[in-house]
Amino acid sequence: MTSASIIKNPSNLRSRKIINSVMLTMCILAAVITIIPLLYIFFYTTQSGISSLNVDFFTQLPKPVGEEGGGMANAIVGSAILIGIGALIGIPVGILSGIYISEYSKTFVSTIVKFITDVLSGVPSIIVGIFAYGVIVIPMQRFSALAGGFALGILMIPTITKITEEMLKLVPQSLREASLALGVSRWKTTLKIVLKTASSGIVTGVLLAIARAAGETAPLLFTSFGNSFWQTSLDEPMAALPLQIFVYAISPYDDWHRQAWAGAFVLIFLVFVVNLLVRIVTRNKFSGNL
Amino acid sequence: MNTLDPGKEIKSRKKAGDIIFENITLLFALILVGLVVYIAIEMFLDSSESRSKFGFGFIFSQNWDPVKEDFGALPFIFGTIVSSLLALLISLPVSIGVAVFLSEIIHKSLRTSISFLIEILAAIPSIIYGFWGIFVFAPFMRSTVQPFLSTYFGFLPFFKGQIYGTGLLTASIILAIMITPIISSITRDVLKAIPVSQREAAYALGATKWEAIKMALLNARSGILGGSVLGLGRAIGETMAVTMVIGNKAQIKDSLFEPAYSMASVIANEFAEASGSLHISSLIEIGLILFGVTFIINSLARILIYSVTRKA
Incomplete structure (x- = not known):
């Protein structure tokens, strides 16, 4: 790149300065118009959600059409169960493959795994739903919590893998060397020194994956399917908070919309708190190492 | 021993x-x-019925008739491509502006909190975007934006016809909001990978701030392209928000005000209630196309991004 192509008409300083301030203003404007929808969504959901949030929301079952009130207790418990199943799949696969990528990073396989992790994080969640449908729903011949949890688990993997890898890479190499120099074997060093040092970062990564899974709707549409009743067995259709929000949101009833906003508020609150937590923990990590 | x-x-x-x-x-x-x-493999096998019945014609057929069991994916492919490309078109300049703002303009003390706010945008569940889209954004489009466009730009075929509020344009703008944080954070990363000495050299030659930034952006272009492709991939696979605002009508029309349908949306809407095995198989084939496209797009994006950030 030569100076001639960077600076056009070098003699015309006035117009260059005008272009400079116009473009910089446009950048500020871009940031402003990006933040507006966020604040709008955030405050609108909070405003409509908080006013509809009450004890019934957390303790009652959905009421049939026409009856006022009711809550999403079964959907909240259902979401917790689905996420629990997901975590059983997502956490071990995510953390162990993250360890592999970070600690054995010089192999060809780890490059491939890293690449596939990035690609998996971009696979649409609805595709994972179809996969869970084919692998679990069809053989079982019915929608089930198991299929929904399985789909959520797959979606959690890339997030956890990525965070684990990044957090392990933040652990200073000197810590590993010190441990190895004391005669501790490499796998014990990885587990007891490296993983332990990075544990708070990995925990927040897991929380991030859980917050993301909590809001996933598309993969549950034809796996967990939803349910209006109390249901805790894993081989039956199960309610989930985002599914319930979806059904209520596209319904024509005002009372259902109200409850859907309350659900949306709960989700957005969860996302906000978890992201804030991740921010705080990772920032302490960075400042601790620099 | x-x-x-x-x-x-x-x-x-x-x-x-x-x-x-x-x-x-x-x-x-x-x-x-x-x-x-x-x-x-699973999706390939599960779509075999549809693949053997319709062949490649599946991609080019406009019919979608569960009663007559005649299926074609063209309207959905059209809806997905138009909505996500339009979203990228809207989002890209804004995202670059945001990235420049965060990395070059804003004071350090505010940077973390503003970038946190923008990153939160990426973490909001898509169902909430859709919900907000139905109740706040689509009415706003119907009352303000679309009448404005049809009054002043109505001579263009894209801004003609009945105003519904929901439709292709509304879906595209919601998608643009959703992918802006992704593209802007990648753009920030690749800008960071461009050595500061280059910018200093530009300043030393008498460049203005914008001229120096422009040079950095030009040098980071393959990374920015990667971020854009990544955002495009996200837009293509986005399901719930699009399903709630695109109008869900399998048709191909010139006007962006018209309702349309996307690949992910038709799967979301019809899969659980699909009547026959051919219907399900056709939906899975749409899923297979979606998977293939997003796989290729994401691979491409990652290669482009690696190529810039590795050098740093």
Whole structure:
């Protein structure tokens, strides 16, 4: 790149300065118009959600059409169960493959795994739903919590893998060397020194994956399917908070919309708190190492 | 066992533990890779009925009739391509502006909180975007934006016809909001990878701030392209928000005000209630196309991004 192509008409300083301030203003404007929808969504959901949030929301079952009130207790418990199943799949696969990528990073396989992790994080969640449908729903011949949890688990993997890898890479190499120099074997060093040092970062990564899974709707549409009743067995259709929000949101009833906003508020609150937590923990990590 | 050589014993014991541990982590890493392969195979097999019945014509047919069992994916492919490309078109300049703002303009003390706010945008569940889209954004489009466009730009075929509020344009703008944080954060990363000395050299030559930034952006272009492609991939696969605002009508029209349908949306809406096996198989074939496209797009994006950030 030569100076001639960077600076056009070098003699015309006035117009260059005008272009400079116009473009910089446009950048500020871009940031402003990006933040507006966020604040709008955030405050609108909070405003409509908080006013509809009450004890019934957390303790009652959905009421049939026409009856006022009711809550999403079964959907909240259902979401917790689905996420629990997901975590059983997502956490071990995510953390162990993250360890592999970070600690054995010089192999060809780890490059491939890293690449596939990035690609998996971009696979649409609805595709994972179809996969869970084919692998679990069809053989079982019915929608089930198991299929929904399985789909959520797959979606959690890339997030956890990525965070684990990044957090392990933040652990200073000197810590590993010190441990190895004391005669501790490499796998014990990885587990007891490296993983332990990075544990708070990995925990927040897991929380991030859980917050993301909590809001996933598309993969549950034809796996967990939803349910209006109390249901805790894993081989039956199960309610989930985002599914319930979806059904209520596209319904024509005002009372259902109200409850859907309350659900949306709960989700957005969860996302906000978890992201804030991740921010705080990772920032302490960075400042601790620099 | 040779008791006279304890050192050797320790060495071999250590090795066994290391080998086992490495192989366990390798196993789980391979599970991750195997999963992606399995997804592809499963979808390929489950769509065999539709593939053998319609062949390649599936992609070019506009019919979608569950009663007559005649299926074609063109309206959905059209809706997905138009909505996500339009979203990228809207989002790209804004995202670059945001990235420049965050990395070059804003004071350090405010940077973390503003970038946190923008990153939160990426974490909001898509169902909430859709919900907000139905109740706040689509009415706003119907009352303000679309009448404005049809009054002043109505001579263009894109801004003609009935105003519904929901439709292709509304879906595209919601998608643009959703992918802006992704593209802007990648753009920030690649801008960081461009050496500061380059900008300093530009300043030394008498460049204005914008001219220096422009040079950095030009040098980071393949990374920015990668970020855009990544955002495009996200927009293509986005399901719930699009389903709630695109109008869900399988048609191909010039006007962006018209309702349309996307590949992910038709799967979301029809899969659980699909009547026959051919219907399900056709929906899975749409899923297979979606998977293939997003796989290729994401691979491309990652290669482009690696090519810039690796140098740093």
